[in-house]
Amino acid sequence: MTRSSLTTPPPGAVVPAAHPGAPAPGATLASHYSRCFGCGSDHPTGLHLTARTPDGTTVEAEFTVGEAHQGAPRLAHGGVLSAAMDEVIGMSVYLFRKPYVTGRLETDYLLPVPVGTTLHLRAWCNGIMGRKAYLEAEGRVGAPDGPVAVRAAALFIEVDMAHFAKHGDLAVITAEHHDYEVNLERRRGADPAARS
Numbered sequence: 654m655t656r657s658s659l660t661t662p663p664p665g666a667v668v669p670a671a672h673p674g675a676p677a678p679g680a681t682l683a684s685h686y687s688r689c690f691g692c693g694s695d696h697p698t699g700l701h702l703t704a705r706t707p708d709g710t711t712v713e714a715e716f717t718v719g720e721a722h723q724g725a726p727r728l729a730h731g732g733v734l735s736a737a738m739d740e741v742i743g744m745s746v747y748l749f750r751k752p753y754v755t756g757r758l759e760t761d762y763l764l765p766v767p768v769g770t771t772l773h774l775r776a777w778c779n780g781i782m783g784r785k786a787y788l789e790a791e792g793r794v795g796a797p798d799g800p801v802a803v804r805a806a807a808l809f810i811e812v813d814m815a816h817f818a819k820h821g822d823l824a825v826i827t828a829e830h831h832d833y834e835v836n837l838e839r840r841r842g843a844d845p846a847a848r849s
């Protein structure tokens with residue numbers, strides 16, 4: 654992976670153990686929002702990623718490139734592939750049960766990806782320090798051990814739920830999540846204006 658210093662974990666960054674609240678190994682991860690471009694089942698042209706975790710810290714998913722995902726004729730758009738990386742990385746850091754947003758995403762495109770190809774995606778954490786999480790993902794063609802077509806490295810920044818209340822629509826999120834997000838908000842007594 655060609656990565657910048659900004660997505661390379663500094664000395665002292667630690668990979669957390671699996672969170673006790675993480676889904677059981679092998680469990681399917683719930684979509685965080687039904688209209689999410691990455692994982693929402695109600696998105697008409699989204700990626701429709703259904704992910705699982707083999708170990709509580711890693712995420713695996715398959716993405717089949719469709720007609721709606723083209724850049725050049727019959728080939729996947731690079732931004733769409735980058736979105737797939739962003740999504741699985743986002744899902745993997747959420748396994749640690751804190752809300753994060755993408756701060757920086759770096760992508761290497763190694764092979765063209767034709768329409769109809771199934772990419773086997775995997776994302777994992779290389780370390781967390783303070784609010785910064787350093788993550789990585791890869792997409793392999795046709796099989797979990799197939800050739801690597803896409804690699805990504807990312808820096809995600811921890812926020813609190815006030816971020817989504819201030820800039821988005823927390824009510825929609827909490828309407829779909831009756832457990833963690835609502836409880837987190839109560840526990841912290843978060844002030845929606847407190848943090849961006």
Ligand SMILES: CCCCCCCC/C=C\CCCCCCCC(=O)SCCNC(=O)CCNC(=O)[C@H](O)C(C)(C)COP(=O)(O)OP(=O)(O)OC[C@H]1O[C@@H](n2cnc3c(N)ncnc32)[C@H](O)[C@@H]1OP(=O)(O)O
Nearest residue numbers: 659685739740743744747752754755756757810812826849
């Ligand atoms: C969607 C609802 C979910 C709700 C439920 C949650 C669970 C979700 C579950 C599952 C998710 C599945 C997957 C989701 C989809 C994939 C994720 C996305 O696409 S997220 C959207 C795109 N990203 C943004 O919209 C961020 C926009 N940016 C910001 O809001 C701010 O810039 C933010 C929060 C990132 C940082 O702002 P500050 O004011 O809080 O903090 P400051 O001080 O600026 O940064 C903190 C540290 O990080 C560094 N930093 C920030 N941005 C950086 C960057 N781009 N490059 C390098 N360093 C950066 C800074 O230098 C600073 O470092 P120093 O503490 O000084 O050492």
